[in-house]
Amino acid sequence: xxxxxxxxxxxxxxxxxxxxxxxxxxxxxxxxxxxxxxxxxxxxxxxxxxxxxxxxxxxxxxxxxxxxxxxxxxxxxxxxxxxxxxxxxxxxxxxxxxxxxxxxxxxxxxxxx
Amino acid sequence: xxxxxxxxxxxxxxxxxxxxxxxxxxxxxxxxxxxxxxxxxxxxxxxxxxxxxxxxxxxxxxxxxxxxxxxxxxxxxxxxxxxxxxxxxxxxxxxxxxxxxxxxxxxxxxxxx
Numbered sequence: 001x002x003x004x005x006x007x008x009x010x011x012x013x014x015x016x017x018x019x020x021x022x023x024x025x026x027x028x029x030x031x032x033x034x035x036x037x038x039x040x041x042x043x044x045x046x047x048x049x050x051x052x053x054x055x056x057x058x059x060x061x062x063x064x065x066x067x068x069x070x071x072x073x074x075x076x077x078x079x080x081x082x083x084x085x086x087x088x089x090x091x092x093x094x095x096x097x098x099x100x101x102x103x104x105x106x107x108x109x110x111x112x113x
Numbered sequence: 114x115x116x117x118x119x120x121x122x123x124x125x126x127x128x129x130x131x132x133x134x135x136x137x138x139x140x141x142x143x144x145x146x147x148x149x150x151x152x153x154x155x156x157x158x159x160x161x162x163x164x165x166x167x168x169x170x171x172x173x174x175x176x177x178x179x180x181x182x183x184x185x186x187x188x189x190x191x192x193x194x195x196x197x198x199x200x201x202x203x204x205x206x207x208x209x210x211x212x213x214x215x216x217x218x219x220x221x222x223x224x225x226x
Binding site: 032034041042043044046049089093095098099100101102103104105106 | 144145147149155156157158159162204206208210213214215217218219220222
């Protein structure tokens, strides 16, 4: 089955700097790659997603890139702010079949003022 | 948008008792529901997949006789933790494919004393 690896597990940046979180997946059939932000005790919140027919997607300060050949995808946050501090999860699924969503291990991002 | 209502949000039970967690899709039909467990500072681990009208599919290492899943209708899936023990204390959350992504319930914090 699908396996998603996420790095780093913790990331500390200064306010205004960029943050990059990387994930790899194992199942070449996966075609949907969402990123979630989760606050303690809350449900994951979708911040951006990308499908396998696209190599890059951007939404204001957040961007995601996908390399299907290498089975890598990354989250890029620019101009980080203290409120970006949270735990971020990548995930992968075969979404057009309503497939199960497999999560990476998570990255705890800390943005220092 | 799609909403999955999960109840209860938190529950405390005595060791050896059973606890039922419900997830209802409020404005769409959820033919599939994914159930996750999340321990503190860890990722969301898929436990099982329920499909309306058929038996649930359990991930490797998850005891199907301990975690009973029922998906009797297109809007309701339930997870029953039977003979709960302190090690079952965790955050349980459901998720259903919806639209172009997934909709999560709000989660249930289970504490077994």
